Amino acid sequence: MKFRCERDVLVEALGTASRAVSGRGGLPGLSGVRAELVGDQLSLTGSDLDLTINVTVTVSGESDGVAVIPARLASDIVRALEPGAVSLAAEADELNISAGRSDFSIRLIAGDEFPQIAGLPEESVSLASEMLAEALKQVIPAASSDDSRPILTGVLFAAEAGGLRLVATDSYRLSMRDVPGASILDEGQSVLIPSRALNELNRILGGGDEVQLRLGEREASFEVGPVRLITRLIEGEFPNYRGLIPDEHPNVLTVERSELLDALRRVKLLAREATPVRLEMSDAGVELVAVTQDVGTAREAVEGTYEGSPLTVAFNPQYLLEGAEVTSSEQITLSTIDELKPALVRMAGVSEFLYLLMPVRVS
Amino acid sequence: MRLVIAECTVDYDGRLTAHLPRAVRLLMVKADGCVAVHADGGAYKPLNWMNAPNVFTDHGDHWTVVSPKGEELKITLHEVLSDNSHELGVDPGLQKDGVEAHLQELLALDTEHIADGMKLIRREYPTEIGPVDLLCRDADGTTVAIEIKRRGEIDGVEQLTRYLDFLNRVPDLAPVRGMFVAQEIKPQAKTLASDRSIDTLEVDYDILRGIERPQQKLF
Numbered sequence: 001m002k003f004r005c006e007r008d009v010l011v012e013a014l015g016t017a018s019r020a021v022s023g024r025g026g027l028p029g030l031s032g033v034r035a036e037l038v039g040d041q042l043s044l045t046g047s048d049l050d051l052t053i054n055v056t057v058t059v060s061g062e063s064d065g066v067a068v069i070p071a072r073l074a075s076d077i078v079r080a081l082e083p084g085a086v087s088l089a090a091e092a093d094e095l096n097i098s099a100g101r102s103d104f105s106i107r108l109i110a111g112d113e114f115p116q117i118a119g120l121p122e123e124s125v126s127l128a129s130e131m132l133a134e135a136l137k138q139v140i141p142a143a144s145s146d147d148s149r150p151i152l153t154g155v156l157f158a159a160e161a162g163g164l165r166l167v168a169t170d171s172y173r174l175s176m177r178d179v180p181g182a183s184i185l186d187e188g189q190s191v192l193i194p195s196r197a198l199n200e201l202n203r204i205l206g207g208g209d210e211v212q213l214r215l216g217e218r219e220a221s222f223e224v225g226p227v228r229l230i231t232r233l234i235e236g237e238f239p240n241y242r243g244l245i246p247d248e249h250p251n252v253l254t255v256e257r258s259e260l261l262d263a264l265r266r267v268k269l270l271a272r273e274a275t276p277v278r279l280e281m282s283d284a285g286v287e288l289v290a291v292t293q294d295v296g297t298a299r300e301a302v303e304g305t306y307e308g309s310p311l312t313v314a315f316n317p318q319y320l321l322e323g324a325e326v327t328s329s330e331q332i333t334l335s336t337i338d339e340l341k342p343a344l345v346r347m348a349g350v351s352e353f354l355y356l357l358m359p360v361r362v363s
Numbered sequence: 364m365r366l367v368i369a370e371c372t373v374d375y376d377g378r379l380t381a382h383l384p385r386a387v388r389l390l391m392v393k394a395d396g397c398v399a400v401h402a403d404g405g406a407y408k409p410l411n412w413m414n415a416p417n418v419f420t421d422h423g424d425h426w427t428v429v430s431p432k433g434e435e436l437k438i439t440l441h442e443v444l445s446d447n448s449h450e451l452g453v454d455p456g457l458q459k460d461g462v463e464a465h466l467q468e469l470l471a472l473d474t475e476h477i478a479d480g481m482k483l484i485r486r487e488y489p490t491e492i493g494p495v496d497l498l499c500r501d502a503d504g505t506t507v508a509i510e511i512k513r514r515g516e517i518d519g520v521e522q523l524t525r526y527l528d529f530l531n532r533v534p535d536l537a538p539v540r541g542m543f544v545a546q547e548i549k550p551q552a553k554t555l556a557s558d559r560s561i562d563t564l565e566v567d568y569d570i571l572r573g574i575e576r577p578q579q580k581l582f
Contacts, residue, residue, distance in 0.1 A: 028378075107378050148514070149547060171580045236550040244581050276577070316578055342581060358579040 001037045001065025002089040005057065007081050007099065010088075013044050013057045014075045016227060019200055021071040022048035029113030032068040035090070037061050045117065046071060051197050052117055052230040068109040069095050077104050117230065118219050124212040125184040127164075129224060133205040135166050135177045136198050138326040138353055143195035144170035154234040155198055156241075158190035159183065167241050168195065173319050174241055174356040175326070184213055192238055193220055197231035204229065245356055246342060249335030251308025253281050254348055257332045261324050263288050263300040268317040270298035276314035276360035279334070281306050286334075290317070313339045314362040320345075323355035365392040368445040373400050373411055377434030383410055385441060390426075392419065394451070398428045398436065411436060462546075462568065463513045467496050469571040470511060470544065474499055476571065477509065477544065477564060490529045498536075506530070506539040515545030515563070520555045527561075 014033060022030040034045040040061045045054040067090035077097050078086060086099040090108060097104040136155070144152035149171075156167040164182040168175050185191070201222050205211060208225035221230040264277065271277050271290035280287040285304040291297045313336055324332060329347035336343045339362075345355040367390040373383035388410070389401040396415035413428040413436045420427045428436040467486065474481040480502025488498035488508075497509040508530055510523035523541045530539040541561040543552070548563050556563045 109378075169581065171582055172578060174581060239582050274578075340579065356581065358581050361577045361579055 001035065001067050002062040002087075003037055003040075003042060003059040004062070004085050004087045005042070005059035007078060007083055007086045009057055009059070010086060011075070011079050013042070013055045014071070014078060016055045016204065017044040017046035017053050018071040018075055019203075020046040020048055020051045020053040020229075027113060027115070029068060029109055029115060031071060032109040032114060033071040033074070034066065034068050034111075034114045035088075036066045037064050039064070047115055047117065049115055050194065050232050051200065053200065054117075054228045054230070056226045065090060066111060067095060068111050068114045070106060070109060073106055077106070118216065120214045120216045120219060120221050120230065122214075124214045124223070126210045126212050127179075127182055127184060129205045129209055129211050131179060131182070132211055133202055134328070135164075135179050136202050136205075138177045138355075139166045139168040139175040140195050140198055140202070141168075141322045141326060142170060142173050142175035142355070143168035146170070150234055151192065151236045151238060153196070154192035154194050154238075156190055156192055156238045157185065159185035159187050167238070169239065169241060169244075169356075171239075172316070172358055173323065174244060175323070176241070176245075176354050176356075178352040180352070185215075190238070191215060191220060192234040192236070194231055194234055197229065201229055244342065245354070246337060246344075249337055249344060251281065251306070251311055251336045253279075253286055253304055253306045253334045253336075254331055255286065255302050255304035255334075257324060257327055257330060259302050260286075260304075260332065261321070263302045264317060264321050264324065267298040267300050268321065270296055271317045274316070276362060277317040277320065278312055278314045278362065280310075280312045281308075281334075281336070282310045308336075311336060311339065313343060314360045315343070315357060316360055319357055323357055326355070327353065364394060364451050365448045366390075366445070367392070367440075367443060367447075369440045370442040370444070371400075372439045372441070374437045374439075375411055375434070376437075377430070377432070381411065387444065390438060398426075398438075400438065463511060466513065466544075466546070466566070466568060466571065467511045470509070470566070471497055473571070476566070477542065478502070481507065490526055492525055492529060495523075495526045495530070498530075501540075506536045507542050508539050509542045509544055512543075512545040515543055515548030515552045515565075517549070517552050517555055519543060519545070520552050520559065520561060523556075523561060524559055 017033045030048055036043045040058050041056055042059045043056045081099040081102055089096045093108050095106050095108050139155055143155055152170055158165045162183055163178055163180040164184055166177045204224050204227045207227060212223040214221045218233055219230055220233055221228055267277055267288040267290045270292055272292045272295060275290060275292045278289040283306055285302055287301045289299050323345040327347045329350055331348035333346050333348050334343060339359055342356050342358050347353055370387050372385045375381040391399045396417055399409035399412040401409050413430060418429045425439040470477060471483055471486045474483045482500050484498040484500055486497055487494040495508045496511045499507045501507050508526050510519055512519045520543055523543055527539055527541045531537045543556050543561055544564045544566055546568055548565055553563050
């Protein structure tokens with residue numbers, strides 16, 4: 001395999017493929033990126049078995065071939081080269097990287113140690129990248145990062161009323177977003193996609209107007225421009241989220257989103273060591289209060305309209321902040337039942353998104 | 364297990380070459396042939412190692428360890444400060460972590476948490492193939508063998524199945540039904556347990572310990 005290309009093109013392609021490369025040891029092949037050159041098309045693939053990222057770039061090819069190159073070392077070398085053209089040549093078990101007066105020879109990884117990538121159906125459905133990116137941004141923060149409960153580390157993609165519904169929960173909060181008209185699944189069908197893969201997908205969604213989605217039995221792939229991301233699906237039953245969402249909330253607070261966010265960020269400074277932020281809601285709006293023993297007190301009022309009985313309810317400030325941050329309307333509502341039952345953050349006048357949040361019990 | 368503390372240099376030649384300059388280190392030669400070079404830091408990770416199978420040769424002033432792929436670890440001994448060998452025997456393996464043992468203790472104290480009317484017969488009830496965690500009698504008087512794990516996986520269901528096979532041969536106890544209890548049970552383990560008529564129960568360690576979380580959960 002031998003080719004030339006611009007350093008920056010290779011740096012970006014190697015960086016993209018390397019994001020799926022395992023940093024945890026295991027199979028030696030998993031620390032490498034598989035490079036395959038056919039004509040002028042260079043395909044780079046990184047994988048940790050759960051997540052695979054493939055990127056194709058156009059280079060000036062001299063001889064076709066396949067090689068598994070040490071991902072991190074090769075990326076570091078190429079990134080450190082002077083800007084301009086860089087030549088790569090793989091022969092036997094060595095890769096030569098040269099540019100200007102720089103010349104590197106590094107040992108390749110045996111090709112048979114790189115995992116086989118699963119085949120996926122040819123059939124694909126397309127989604128608008130921008131719409132999916134916005135929906136993912138709204139649900140991913142609610143997914144759990146605790147690997148001991150793998151089901152909660154995923155985002156549920158479910159067919160819902162001719163559209164797509166995304167749901168994520170870490171058991172403390174739940175985020176749900178409907179994307180009407182995006183009928184990518186059969187009625188009643190749902191899949192659970194690891195949030196880590198979706199985070200990576202979000203990074204590449206800017207690279208094209210549309211994303212092509214293919215679903216296999218155990219894998220899903222997303223294709224955006226020259227980048228293809230393949231992820232294993234999470235097996236298991238997602239919690240029955242419908243039963244968690246209360247039918248009615250007698251108390252509804254409506255505030256300016258930016259005012260609540262600013263106040264929350266300020267008051268949060270005094271909500272240390274798992275101290276909750278109390279929301280004292282009345283006809284005048286809401287007062288945010290944080291008291292940390294031996295540190296101090298923060299208090300800030302936010303104007304708004306409140307319908308219901310006066311109520312004080314406390315939340316983990318980070319969870320409340322993340323729920324409010326992913327909204328995009330000028331006004332948001334906080335609907336409550338009492339100080340112990342789940343509260344709902346919504347965009348005023350928008351039914352496609354909700355963020356369900358459990359309060360913190362305070363004396 | 365041979366443990367050598369020596370001032371040494373180490374050279375590795377394989378996929379890449381690596382050199383450890385002269386310093387005092389711990390050299391471990393395990394009975395399975397695995398060789399590891401440790402410094403007095405860096406947590407559990409060796410500075411260099413060679414897994415079994417390999418060919419270990421002690422040349423007196425230096426050792427060579429060669430893997431089937433031709434990778435070579437050469438350890439040059441400049442000064443040996445200590446050289447001890449110990450027969451460790453066969454390791455019984457990791458059997459139970461602290462949480463698992465504590466779960467067993469807590470559930471033995473409060474068997475009603477497992478099911479209404481559940482009464483403890485004995486903890487660590489002996490069978491020919493090892494002790495079953497809890498042997499109880501349910502509200503209907505049926506004997507229940509309970510296996511407790513922190514994370515419930517298929518091997519735990521298999522283990523309980525073997526216990527049930529032995530316990531059901533004891534006339535005073537039979538029929539014995541099984542119950543698999545864990546903080547979290549994998550879907551495959553639930554399916555296997557259901558297929559074998561074994562009940563499953565997920566328990567909350569914090570609730571058993573009486574810890575009340577101020578941050579409430581949705582489920």
